[in-house]
Amino acid sequence: MSDMGEQKPIYLDNHATTRCDPRVVNAMLPYFSEDYGNSASTVHRMGRFADSAIQDARGQIADLIHCHSKEIIFTSGATESNNLAILGIARGRKSPRKKIIVSAIEHKSVLNAAFALQEEGFDLIRLPVDSDGSVTEQAARDFIDEDTLLVSVQMANNEIGTIQDIQWLAEIAHENGAFFHCDGAQAAGKIDINIDNLNVDLLSISAHKMYGPKGIGVLFTRGGPYAKPLIPIVRGGGQEYGLRSGTHNVPAIVGMGLAAKIAKEEMLDEASRLHKMRDEFETKVIELTDASRNGAQVKRLPGNSNLTIANVDADALIATTPGVIFSTGSACNTGAPEPSYVLEAIGLSRLQAYNTVRFCFGRFNQLDESTIAAEIISKRAIEIARDAMG
Numbered sequence: 001m002s003d004m005g006e007q008k009p010i011y012l013d014n015h016a017t018t019r020c021d022p023r024v025v026n027a028m029l030p031y032f033s034e035d036y037g038n039s040a041s042t043v044h045r046m047g048r049f050a051d052s053a054i055q056d057a058r059g060q061i062a063d064l065i066h067c068h069s070k071e072i073i074f075t076s077g078a079t080e081s082n083n084l085a086i087l088g089i090a091r092g093r094k095s096p097r098k099k100i101i102v103s104a105i106e107h108k109s110v111l112n113a114a115f116a117l118q119e120e121g122f123d124l125i126r127l128p129v130d131s132d133g134s135v136t137e138q139a140a141r142d143f144i145d146e147d148t149l150l151v152s153v154q155m156a157n158n159e160i161g162t163i164q165d166i167q168w169l170a171e172i173a174h175e176n177g178a179f180f181h182c183d184g185a186q187a188a189g190k191i192d193i194n195i196d197n198l199n200v201d202l203l204s205i206s207a208h209k210m211y212g213p214k215g216i217g218v219l220f221t222r223g224g225p226y227a228k229p230l231i232p233i234v235r236g237g238g239q240e241y242g243l244r245s246g247t248h249n250v251p252a253i254v255g256m257g258l259a260a261k262i263a264k265e266e267m268l269d270e271a272s273r274l275h276k277m278r279d280e281f282e283t284k285v286i287e288l289t290d291a292s293r294n295g296a297q298v299k300r301l302p303g304n305s306n307l308t309i310a311n312v313d314a315d316a317l318i319a320t321t322p323g324v325i326f327s328t329g330s331a332c333n334t335g336a337p338e339p340s341y342v343l344e345a346i347g348l349s350r351l352q353a354y355n356t357v358r359f360c361f362g363r364f365n366q367l368d369e370s371t372i373a374a375e376i377i378s379k380r381a382i383e384i385a386r387d388a389m390g
């Protein structure tokens with residue numbers, strides 16, 4: 001990828017991952033080379049220094065979501081946070097409740113954790129969504145009841161960007177005595193998350209979606225680590241209140257802390273910039289090609305654009321447009337390409353799903369890249385559609 005002399009492509013895959021902010025990289029560096037102490041070795045000052053850096057980062061992340069730093073547990077990312085929340089609550093439960101409810105468009109790390117519980121004897125229900133990708137109040141009221149142990153609904157979708165109304169969903173869960181978990185991986189750092197208003201019991205966040213390093217994330221647990229009946233998945237030396245053992249990844253934790261601080265300070269300006277670029281891009285592609293937009297029009301992540309372009313095979317478009325990096329949003333794991341279950345859940349046909357591509361603008365996109373990318377994508381899409389129609 002470090003092709004010398006070649007022009008850099010325009011990166012529009014910021015939902016998959018983001019570039020680590022250079023300020024974050026700089027802040028992490030000393031923790032690899034000089035300040036490499038183990039935070040558990042508090043008998044000496046190098047260990048205490050590492051521990052204090054972790055506590056600072058915990059505070060910075062708590063600030064981003066307006067919670068107490070004791071409510072933050074470090075994990076290896078949102079996948080692990082989602083697993084800890086879902087498996088942890090189910091295995092630590094004190095009630096005979098049997099139902100686990102997740103939305104139909106959750107990330108695989110939520111869905112597969114829920115499927116694992118189904119194999120352990122829980123009843124799994126996948127809440128339907130409307131054509132925008134929103135869980136409706138009616139669906140929530142129809143399915144959440146007094147046999148429900150846990151409801152898990154994401155804050156924002158990784159493919160279509162739709163932002164859910166978490167507050168009342170959590171309220172309905174609580175009215176029925178159920179726990180509420182929210183996967184905030186795509187939302188954190190992009191839209192304001194205020195734990196006080198949200199009502200959630202547990203919330204997952206990942207650093208690499210908000211210009212921090214990969215392999216680090218947190219699980220917020222309301223009331224602190226012992227307030228919920230959580231059973232750990234990773235056991236060992238007892239780090240993170242015994243809920244997530246393993247030597248702390250201090251550089252990554254420091255990086256996530258700074259990424260959270262930067263996000264808090266810059267989120268508003270950044271969101272309006274990304275919103276503008278996304279709208280310019282989307283309007284131009286829709287004007288030039290036979291494209292339609294997926295996801296909620298208003299309640300959508302600011303940089304997200306998910307487009308179905310008639311007669312344009314998404315994989316062909318991605319493979320033959322080297323000047324822009326983008327994706328379909330649904331990774332194919334098995335080699336047998338399955339259409340995205342998110343797109344199916346919002347009512348797209350298989351063919352429409354195969355004609356759908358996802359773009360996401362981020363912090364490091366230049367303003368003019370929205371129109372340049374729209375022109376490159378549209379030109380190629382028109383050629384592919386023309387070939388497809390003979």
Ligand SMILES: Cc1ncc(COP(=O)(O)O)c(C=O)c1O
Binds near residue numbers: 016079186
């Ligand atoms: C909505 C959502 N949840 C969870 C994850 C998993 O995050 P991580 O890569 O930190 O494990 C992702 C990443 O793609 C995501 O988009």
